[in-house]
Amino acid sequence: MDYLKELNTPQLQAVQHTDGPVMIIAGAGSGKTRVLTYRIAHLIYSRGIDPFNILSLTFTNKAAAEMKHRIETLVGLEARNTWMGTFHSIFAKILRVESAKLGYPSNFTIYDTDDSKSLIRTLVKEMRLDDKVYKANVVLSRISGAKNRLLGWKAYQDDPYVKADDEAAMKPRMGEIYQRYQDRLFKAGAMDFDDLLFNTNVLFRDHLDVLNKYQQRFKYVMVDEFQDTNISQYLITKKLAAVHQNICVVGDDAQSIYAFRGADIQNILNFEKDYPDLFVVKLEQNYRSTKTIVEAANSIIDKNKAQLKKVVWTSNPDGELIELIKAASDNEEGRIVANIIFEEKNNKKLNNSDFAILYRTNSQSRSMEEALRKMNLNYKIVGGLSFYQRKEIKDLMAYMRFTVNPVDEEAFKRVINYPKRGIGDTSVDKILVGAYEHDMPLWDVVQNAHSFLGGKAGSSVDNFSTMIKAFQIEVERKDAFEAASIIAKQSGLLRELYEDKTIEGLNRYENVQELLNAIKEYVDNPENEDKSLGSFLQEIALLTDNDQDKDKTDAITLMTVHASKGLEFKQVFVVGMEEDLFPSQMMMQSRDDLEEERRLFYVASTRAMEKLYLTYALSRYRFGRLLNCEPSRFLEEVNPNMIKVNKRVASKEMPGALRKEGLPGSSGFIGIKRQPESRQPIQLKIHTPTPDFKPSNTNNLKAEQLVEHPKFGFGKVQKIETEGLNKKATIQFEHFGEKTLLLSFAKLRIID
DNA sequence: TTGCAGGTCATTTTT
DNA sequence: TGACCTGCAA
Numbered sequence: 001m002d003y004l005k006e007l008n009t010p011q012l013q014a015v016q017h018t019d020g021p022v023m024i025i026a027g028a029g030s031g032k033t034r035v036l037t038y039r040i041a042h043l044i045y046s047r048g049i050d051p052f053n054i055l056s057l058t059f060t061n062k063a064a065a066e067m068k069h070r071i072e073t074l075v076g077l078e079a080r081n082t083w084m085g086t087f088h089s090i091f092a093k094i095l096r097v098e099s100a101k102l103g104y105p106s107n108f109t110i111y112d113t114d115d116s117k118s119l120i121r122t123l124v125k126e127m128r129l130d131d132k133v134y135k136a137n138v139v140l141s142r143i144s145g146a147k148n149r150l151l152g153w154k155a156y157q158d159d160p161y162v163k164a165d166d167e168a169a170m171k172p173r174m175g176e177i178y179q180r181y182q183d184r185l186f187k188a189g190a191m192d193f194d195d196l197l198f199n200t201n202v203l204f205r206d207h208l209d210v211l212n213k214y215q216q217r218f219k220y221v222m223v224d225e226f227q228d229t230n231i232s233q234y235l236i237t238k239k240l241a242a243v244h245q246n247i248c249v250v251g252d253d254a255q256s257i258y259a260f261r262g263a264d265i266q267n268i269l270n271f272e273k274d275y276p277d278l279f280v281v282k283l284e285q286n287y288r289s290t291k292t293i294v295e296a297a298n299s300i301i302d303k304n305k306a307q308l309k310k311v312v313w314t315s316n317p318d319g320e321l322i323e324l325i326k327a328a329s330d331n332e333e334g335r336i337v338a339n340i341i342f343e344e345k346n347n348k349k350l351n352n353s354d355f356a357i358l359y360r361t362n363s364q365s366r367s368m369e370e371a372l373r374k375m376n377l378n379y380k381i382v383g384g385l386s387f388y389q390r391k392e393i394k395d396l397m398a399y400m401r402f403t404v405n406p407v408d409e410e411a412f413k414r415v416i417n418y419p420k421r422g423i424g425d426t427s428v429d430k431i432l433v434g435a436y437e438h439d440m441p442l443w444d445v446v447q448n449a450h451s452f453l454g455g456k457a458g459s460s461v462d463n464f465s466t467m468i469k470a471f472q473i474e475v476e477r478k479d480a481f482e483a484a485s486i487i488a489k490q491s492g493l494l495r496e497l498y499e500d501k502t503i504e505g506l507n508r509y510e511n512v513q514e515l516l517n518a519i520k521e522y523v524d525n526p527e528n529e530d531k532s533l534g535s536f537l538q539e540i541a542l543l544t545d546n547d548q549d550k551d552k553t554d555a556i557t558l559m560t561v562h563a564s565k566g567l568e569f570k571q572v573f574v575v576g577m578e579e580d581l582f583p584s585q586m587m588m589q590s591r592d593d594l595e596e597e598r599r600l601f602y603v604a605s606t607r608a609m610e611k612l613y614l615t616y617a618l619s620r621y622r623f624g625r626l627l628n629c630e631p632s633r634f635l636e637e638v639n640p641n642m643i644k645v646n647k648r649v650a651s652k653e654m655p656g657a658l659r660k661e662g663l664p665g666s667s668g669f670i671g672i673k674r675q676p677e678s679r680q681p682i683q684l685k686i687h688t689p690t691p692d693f694k695p696s697n698t699n700n701l702k703a704e705q706l707v708e709h710p711k712f713g714f715g716k717v718q719k720i721e722t723e724g725l726n727k728k729a730t731i732q733f734e735h736f737g738e739k740t741l742l743l744s745f746a747k748l749r750i751i752d
Numbered sequence: 753t754t755g756c757a758g759g760t761c762a763t764t765t766t767t
Numbered sequence: 768t769g770a771c772c773t774g775c776a777a
């Protein structure tokens with residue numbers, strides 16, 4: 001085979017070793033996607049495997065689309081017949097076919113996070129619980145965590161450890177919420193994201209004939225980004241591959257950055273134990289970045305304890321040093337970045353699309369955007385509020401959802417009184433409670449509104465249900481586009497938006513038109529056989545990526561580090577390299593996972609092909625407050641030989657606010673502190689909190705008190721200050737020196 | 753039921 | 768800071 005000549009030895013091994021369990025450890029930039037696509041091509045060409053028997057699972061829509069595209073170029077249209085997609089989409093597809101076995105309708109709705117949270121809020125209210133204790137976010141992540149560990153509500157309630165946990169967290173009724181939540185999802189004919197995996201596990205566990213069918217079908221199973229799988233996903237994959245044993249996982253433990261979503265790095269670390277005859281290939285040569293960048297990235301990740309041994313190297317030239325840039329404020333940081341991009345574009349004849357600005361949190365994009373706009377530099381933001389998360393889009397989608405599946409409670413709540421038709425919260429509650437108490441399907445209650453509501457509200461609901469019934473007839477007769485247009489018009493939604501003449505209102509109107517366009521495209525696409533609205537809804541339920549790559553304009557890419565995985569740019573700025581921001585304070589306090597933050601930094605820096613910039617600000621507006629910042633510890637951990645401190649920072653401008661606040665470091669402190677002679681990074685002593693660390697109530701914290709901090713370790717309170725509404729504690733820590741912490745954020749354990 | 757004013761609260765990453 | 772909630776008047 002000709003195309004195999006392009007591969008190096010380990011890559012070739014990975015491609016040709018098709019049978020039996022295989023694990024490919026692929027460092028950043030080592031040609032992972034290429035190996036995967038060639039492997040599939042090889043299976044089809046050289047082994048004569050029917051594409052229909054090959055299953056490849058990816059993590060993101062983007063990765064799936066990329067792979068599909070590359071395989072089609074390599075193999076041709078035949079490749080379309082392979083099963084390829086995200087875990088969620090593939091299993092949703094299977095669940096739609098087999099839904100009856102689980103008692104679900106095949107057109108079940110998929111609830112997104114907003115729907116789930118809203119349902120939880122409703123439940124908490126119904127159970128008359130304190131919504132400050134049972135916060136939707138917290139409850140949902142608890143339930144989600146349970147599902148990812150395959151703990152159903154019954155098992156959850158019966159598990160003494162879980163129970164003890166919940167009681168310790170003062171949330172003893174969590175198990176009950178979980179039960180009700182599942183019940184309501186079921187009645188609404190809906191599954192949440194985690195259910196797609198959980199229910200697939202149930203399906204395969206309880207229906208061996210179904211399992212067997214898919215086991216026979218998928219002779220070859222491949223999993224991309226294996227480090228990001230959770231137990232639930234892993235178990236499904238393992239079951240599917242149990243007959244043929246042709247399972248190939250590709251991943252990089254150093255890029256495992258989704259633990260918050262249940263990804264378990266142990267899956268990749270322990271894979272060998274599950275398959276003793278495992279064939280392991282390591283792809284260690286990096287083709288993407290300069291030596292400087294590869295080594296700097298390695299120097300950070302080397303600090304992690306949990307990792308598979310591998311040495312990522314490159315034969316690329318050294319390239320330029322990494323630039324370390326200090327700015328006085330977040331706005332100045334933006335200006336500096338914009339200036340550099342402007343200069344580099346001119347000097348090196350680069351395009352906007354050669355640059356990426358990466359940040360830890362979406363909210364950081366603002367200062368960057370402002371600066372880029374001022375310099376007239378074209379940019380695009382990836383992620384953030386995606387198209388399908390906008391209110392107006394969700395509203396129209398909710399109408400469509402409710403028409404197709406009129407027991408969908410969350411869709412119902414969205415549309416019943418929008419646009420306003422005089423059905424207030426009380427009436428909505430009566431309907432929902434009616435359904436609940438009489439154990440009736442929501443749609444039946446809506447159709448018999450008069451038995452539950454008084455005259456006026458009752459007739460309003462009657463009008464509503466008549467309208468929905470009319471929609472249902474349209475949906476049956478017409479294609480998705482025509483039906484959706486009618487729904488948009490006759491629901492009054494389009495008129496409502498049209499009458500709003502503000503700029504945002506105009507935008508919203510255009511967004512709805514945009515959604516209708518998307519539906520039109522869907523209908524016109526000959527690949528889609530089923531043109532019904534229901535089919536369209538199923539198609540896009542799992543589509544959260546709005547990067548259709550349609551914008552051909554040349555733009556600088558702004559995105560979070562997470563969103564950058566799998567991409568590459570000539571020059572990359574990692575901005576906001578400040579302690580508590582990157583690494584993130586939240587992350588460190590909730591899970592004390594410095595290692596994952598390191599991996600995150602590794603992902604960020606290895607996106608750069610030619611040049612990497614690390615920038616930080618000494619002060620930054622966060623939560624509407626001006627905070628003083630310290631440079632990130634990662635700047636200390638990077639091999640200092642790779643870094644040059646940028647001199648361009650000398651900015652005379654000092655925002656008034658900073659001067660007033662007397663910014664520490666605004667005088668004298670240049671660059672980061674480093675021991676000059678040794679040129680060795682300073683070793684920070686990282687504190688491991690005591691195992692049962694629980695933050696204390698710090699309302700009455702006094703000076704001289706001994707405390708423990710999950711990150712800074714032990715310390716003694718120096719003084720407590722009140723500044724406006726904020727209380728600040730200055731604490732002398734054993735290893736980290738004096739720190740001033742905002743008490744509302746700091747998690748401290750008081751040692752008595 | 754609706755709309756407004758004022759208050760509170762959290763503030764990460766994504767299928 | 769801004770998203771969301773609550774309470775009150777119409």
